Amino acid sequence: MFYIHQYSCISPQETFLKNDIETLHASTENILHVIEPAYTGFPPGALRRMGKASRMGMGTAMQVLQNNAKPDGFIVGTANGGMEESIRFLKQIIEYNEDTLAPGSFVQSTANAIASQLGMSTQNHGYNITHVHKGLSFENSVIDVGMLLKENPEHSYLLGGVDEIASYNYNIEYAAGCYKKEITSNKELYNVNSSGSIAGEGAAMFLVNNTVENASAKLCALATLHTDDKRMVLDWMRSFIEKELPAGETIDLFLTGDDGDSRHAELFSSCEALVNIDTTIARFKHMCGEYPTASAFALWLACVLPVNKPLPQHMLSRKGAEQNIKNVLIYNCHQGVQHSFMLVCRAL
Amino acid sequence: MGVISAIGNSVAENHMSLMQGKCGISHETTLSSKYAGLLPFGAILFSDKTLKDRLSVNGQPVTRTTLLALHAFKEAIDDAQLTASEITATDTALIGATTVGGMCLMDELYRDANSDKASVYAASYDCASVNMFLQKRYQMNGIVNTINTACSSSANAIMYGARLIRNGLAKRVIVGGVDSLSKFTINGFNALHILSDEYCRPFDQQRKGLNLGEGAAFLVLEKEEDVKDKKVYAYLCGYCNSTDAFHPSSLSENGEGPYASMKGALETAGLEKEQIGFINAHGTGTENNDEVESTAMLRLFARPPAFASTKSNTGHTLGASGAIEAVYSILNLVHQEIYPALHFTEPIISTGLVPVQAYTKKEITHVMSNSFGFGGNCTSLIFSKTC
Numbered sequence: 001m002f003y004i005h006q007y008s009c010i011s012p013q014e015t016f017l018k019n020d021i022e023t024l025h026a027s028t029e030n031i032l033h034v035i036e037p038a039y040t041g042f043p044p045g046a047l048r049r050m051g052k053a054s055r056m057g058m059g060t061a062m063q064v065l066q067n068n069a070k071p072d073g074f075i076v077g078t079a080n081g082g083m084e085e086s087i088r089f090l091k092q093i094i095e096y097n098e099d100t101l102a103p104g105s106f107v108q109s110t111a112n113a114i115a116s117q118l119g120m121s122t123q124n125h126g127y128n129i130t131h132v133h134k135g136l137s138f139e140n141s142v143i144d145v146g147m148l149l150k151e152n153p154e155h156s157y158l159l160g161g162v163d164e165i166a167s168y169n170y171n172i173e174y175a176a177g178c179y180k181k182e183i184t185s186n187k188e189l190y191n192v193n194s195s196g197s198i199a200g201e202g203a204a205m206f207l208v209n210n211t212v213e214n215a216s217a218k219l220c221a222l223a224t225l226h227t228d229d230k231r232m233v234l235d236w237m238r239s240f241i242e243k244e245l246p247a248g249e250t251i252d253l254f255l256t257g258d259d260g261d262s263r264h265a266e267l268f269s270s271c272e273a274l275v276n277i278d279t280t281i282a283r284f285k286h287m288c289g290e291y292p293t294a295s296a297f298a299l300w301l302a303c304v305l306p307v308n309k310p311l312p313q314h315m316l317s318r319k320g321a322e323q324n325i326k327n328v329l330i331y332n333c334h335q336g337v338q339h340s341f342m343l344v345c346r347a348l
Numbered sequence: 349m350g351v352i353s354a355i356g357n358s359v360a361e362n363h364m365s366l367m368q369g370k371c372g373i374s375h376e377t378t379l380s381s382k383y384a385g386l387l388p389f390g391a392i393l394f395s396d397k398t399l400k401d402r403l404s405v406n407g408q409p410v411t412r413t414t415l416l417a418l419h420a421f422k423e424a425i426d427d428a429q430l431t432a433s434e435i436t437a438t439d440t441a442l443i444g445a446t447t448v449g450g451m452c453l454m455d456e457l458y459r460d461a462n463s464d465k466a467s468v469y470a471a472s473y474d475c476a477s478v479n480m481f482l483q484k485r486y487q488m489n490g491i492v493n494t495i496n497t498a499c500s501s502s503a504n505a506i507m508y509g510a511r512l513i514r515n516g517l518a519k520r521v522i523v524g525g526v527d528s529l530s531k532f533t534i535n536g537f538n539a540l541h542i543l544s545d546e547y548c549r550p551f552d553q554q555r556k557g558l559n560l561g562e563g564a565a566f567l568v569l570e571k572e573e574d575v576k577d578k579k580v581y582a583y584l585c586g587y588c589n590s591t592d593a594f595h596p597s598s599l600s601e602n603g604e605g606p607y608a609s610m611k612g613a614l615e616t617a618g619l620e621k622e623q624i625g626f627i628n629a630h631g632t633g634t635e636n637n638d639e640v641e642s643t644a645m646l647r648l649f650a651r652p653p654a655f656a657s658t659k660s661n662t663g664h665t666l667g668a669s670g671a672i673e674a675v676y677s678i679l680n681l682v683h684q685e686i687y688p689a690l691h692f693t694e695p696i697i698s699t700g701l702v703p704v705q706a707y708t709k710k711e712i713t714h715v716m717s718n719s720f721g722f723g724g725n726c727t728s729l730i731f732s733k734t735c
Contacts, residue, residue: 074591079474081496086451086532087461093535094458098382106536107596107722110447111475111496116723119591125608128591128725129504133494134476140493144508147515168461172473175466226483226492337480 001146001222003215005156006207008063009300010034010056011288012200017063019304024287024314027186030179031165032200032289043121049104050117051084056203057114057162058121064158064205065122071207072155073127074118075144077137078162079292080169081111081130087168114162127157135334137161138293139224142342146222149210156209161296165201165289173199178290178335180260187314189260189286197259200289204296206303216303220244220343230267233339237274237331240341245327251279252322253305255298257332258283259290264336271331272317280320282311295332295340302328302344324348349581350423350524351675352416353563353662354390358423363679366661366687367707373547373559373663379529380455383538387545389529390561390663392416409468411450412562414478416668417526420564421482424522428568429578434520441491441518442479443509444566445501445525447667449475452530478526490518496667498721499630500589501525503670503729506567507587513571520574524566524671533666534560540597548633548664549691550657551642551703558632561663565671567678572735582678583735585714586619588612592724598636603644605726606630606718610648613716613728624653624730625712626686628677629703630720631657632664637720642699654710656689656703670719674729677715681733685709 012032014020025035039047039059047055057076065071080086089105107113112130119128127148131140138161145159173179180196189198208219221244225236245251254275258268272281288297305311305325330342351358354372355365365372377384377391399415400406403422410418425435434440450473451457457473460466471477476494483492491512495504502525509521527533537543537560544557569584590612592605599605614621630641645652658676665672680686689703713733720726 079476089536090454090458090532093454093531098531098535101535101539103536103539103597106532106539109536110498110722112498112721112723112725113596115497116591116593116596116725119593119724120595123593125591125593125604127589128497128723129508129589130496130725131493132475132496133492134474134480136493137476140491143491143493143512143517147511147517150515151511168457171462172457172460172466172470175460175464176470177466224491225489226480227489 001219002149002208002210003212004206004208004217004219004303005215006064007300007303008060009204009297010036010060011202011297013287021304022312024187027198029183030198031170032186032198034201051082051108053078053082053162053164054114054117057160058117060203060205061118061158061160064207069207071158073148074115074158075129075141076115076160076162077131077141077293078111078114079132079134079137080163082109082113083164083166083169085109087166135292135338136224136340138296139222139340142222145208153210156207158205159208160203160205161293162203163201163291163293165199165291170199186286190258190283192260193262195262197261197290200291200294202288202297204300215347217347218345220345223341225339226337228337230270233267234270234274237271237341244343249327251275251327251329252325253280253282253328255282255284255302255328255330257285257294257298259285264333267333278321281318282315283317292334298330298332299342302330307348349427349567349675349678350420351565351672352392352419353665353672354392354561355661359675366676369688369690369707371547371661371690377529381531381534383534387543388547388559390559391529392562409472410481411472412452412528413446413448413450413526414481416528416562416564417444417478417482420524421566424566424568430568436487436489438489439519440488441509441512441521442483442488443493443505443521443523444479445495445505445667446475446478446527447496447498447501448527448530448533450477451532452528454531497725498723499666500670500719500721500725500727501667503719503727504589506671506674506729507589507727509569510584510587513569520568520570522566522568524564525668526564527665527667528562529560542634544633547691548660550631550633550660550689551638551696551701552692553694553696555633555635555638558634559663561665563662563665563668563672565668565675567674582681582731582733584729585732585735586613586617586730588616589727592726594724597722599640599720603640605724606641606644606720607647609726609728610644610716613730617730619714621649624714624716626680626715627653627655628673628715628717629655629657630718631659633659639696639698642696642701646699652701654686654704660690673717677717677731680712680715681731684711
């Protein structure tokens with residue numbers, strides 16, 4: 001599909017600028033909050049007006065564009081956009097009984113605030129879009145960029161996935177059964193047999209184009225589906241590998257979005273059973289938590305995994321034969337219904 | 349095609365209302381808000397209960413936004429005579445747009461966020477819930493997506509769908525958008541002082557702002573070679589998405605974004621500007637939009653073609669407007685006629701542009717439809733009688 005050249009990630013781990021995936025920071029009360037950096041390079045006053053999603057999105061995007069890269073468009077996936085700002089505005093409406101309100105939060109709450117702010121701050125008049133399809137928001141952004149780079153082979157694009165966890169969406173999703181009832185540390189996420197996951201958030205941005213030279217990785221293929229039928233997911237996974245993995249190549253790493261929810265345990269174990277016996281299996285949601293665009297974190301992870309060195313122990317579910325990981329299959333599933341497969345080929 | 353709006357519950361009813369110059373904006377609404385009865389809205393006067401009965405979704409927790417979407421979706425797939433196996437095929441995509449999504453249930457959302465017990469709507473507040481409902485109800489297996497670029501959302505859904513076909517990622521796409529009236533958007537636009545307390549008057553010197561409306565529209569797009577002997581209303585020949593990159597809630601004086609999206613749509617269609625017979629303008633009735641859109645039209649066309657805004661009929665339906673106006677643009681082509689702009693009396697002094705004010709029969713081959721959104725997200729589409 002396309003090559004990844006620059007990338008940046010703000011997550012609950014020390015990923016921003018440091019790419020430290022070895023140290024595992026712990027969750028607090030079933031939430032993994034991002035470690036926000038001291039943002040630099042923002043216009044004065046701009047930071048104060050932004051909600052967390054915008055700050056994370058802008059922070060990672062500015063990092064990716066720091067070498068004066070001028071992408072031809074901005075494609076952002078975000079299920080919730082400016083959640084904090086939406087809530088602020090909603091509270092005002094209810095608590096002031098719809099009396100005259102300040103519009104700032106309303107303007108900042110729109111889902112497209114991140115992509116449009118990126119357009120504004122770089123004075124870019126090109127393609128600009130926001131995909132909001134919940135657990136497949138980032139995947140649809142990937143599909144979009146894949147098409148853009150077929151339509152305009154010389155272009156480059158900024159691709160990202162951003163979502164924040166605020167008290168309101170946590171409470172609503174908690175009440176809906178998405179998160180664990182008992183306090184569970186992210187370090188124990190896969191060892192606890194209970195329903196629900198732990199919440200997370202993050203932003204990951206990528207500068208992508210069709211140039212193979214100096215690329216960190218190639219995103220080779222993507223498939224998405226909606227279903228709660230495990231057999232269908234397995235069928236899709238089988239045919240995805242058959243169709244997309246080049247002959248003679250093997251999947252060196254199967255990176256799964258196992259969310260530690262006992263209701264999905266069988267789904268993930270069945271998928272794991274489909275890869276070769278000597279394929280390494282690793283997981284990522286204990287690092288970023290469960291959120292709709294967590295697959296963007298997984299793609300970033302595939303870019304920064306160590307070469308010629310073992311994976312961090314906390315990620316490993318099964319150590320396989322190949323230490324030099326070239327082909328990574330990422331499988332993510334959001335709330336048991338939205339599924340995606342991404343095949344990533346790393347430059348070694 | 350399928351559509352539901354303040355001027356009708358079907359394509360045929362909307363067509364009749366457009367011909368008669370009917371205004372669907374009034375002080376009647378089913379909405380619970382302080383502003384209900386105070387401000388005019390382009391409301392659909394079916395209660396949620398009536399919509400559920402019409403659509404046989406009784407007993408299920410479904411938001412008004414989803415109900416309106418389902419109403420238009422059903423009409424569209426029936427009209428296109430899609431079979432169940434075509435709808436469930438892996439090469440049939442569903443691309444829908446919305447800005448409000450389940451936020452029409454603001455009081456429920458507020459209660460759910462502040463209690464331990466979830467209401468039946470807890471999974472329905474986001475934008476994706478609308479298309480995930482349609483996906484599940486119709487067991488769709490192709491690409492499903494939701495787009496939110498504010499007021500240009502469903503124009504982008506149509507463009508994304510067309511590009512899926514062009515790139516071989518789908519054989520047919522069901523594309524559209526929906527929004528229902530919500531306290532969230534009413535208070536948001538009110539806080540920005542761009543809601544008019546009178547009927548909106550697009551492109552009028554005395555315009556006082558927009559009227560919010562609600563509605564939904566879906567269209568079925570297929571590749572020309574797959575169409576065979578099926579009924580074809582029109583061709584989608586041009587599209588362009590471009591950013592104004594100026595301000596979060598207003599357009600630049602020169603209309604860089606609108607100019608670029610209109611110009612880009614002409615380029616993808618391979619058309620000269622003189623070939624555009626009519627523009628279904630974004631024309632919200634706000635001070636900023638109408639002046640900037642006029643400026644951009646003057647810059648690009650020098651002498652702009654006939655134009656009007658159907659927001660004077662329906663109100664501004666936000667995430668639905670691009671799809672609803674796509675249906676109206678196609679009706680322009682199918683019936684070779686132009687529908688009048690309502691409530692217009694005097695042109696904007698600085699631009700002097702006058703929209704079409706009477707129902708007119710006219711030979712039209714290409715219609716441009718504009719949608720511009722907050723954050724500067726501008727998209728223009730071109731529909732054509734022949735390709």
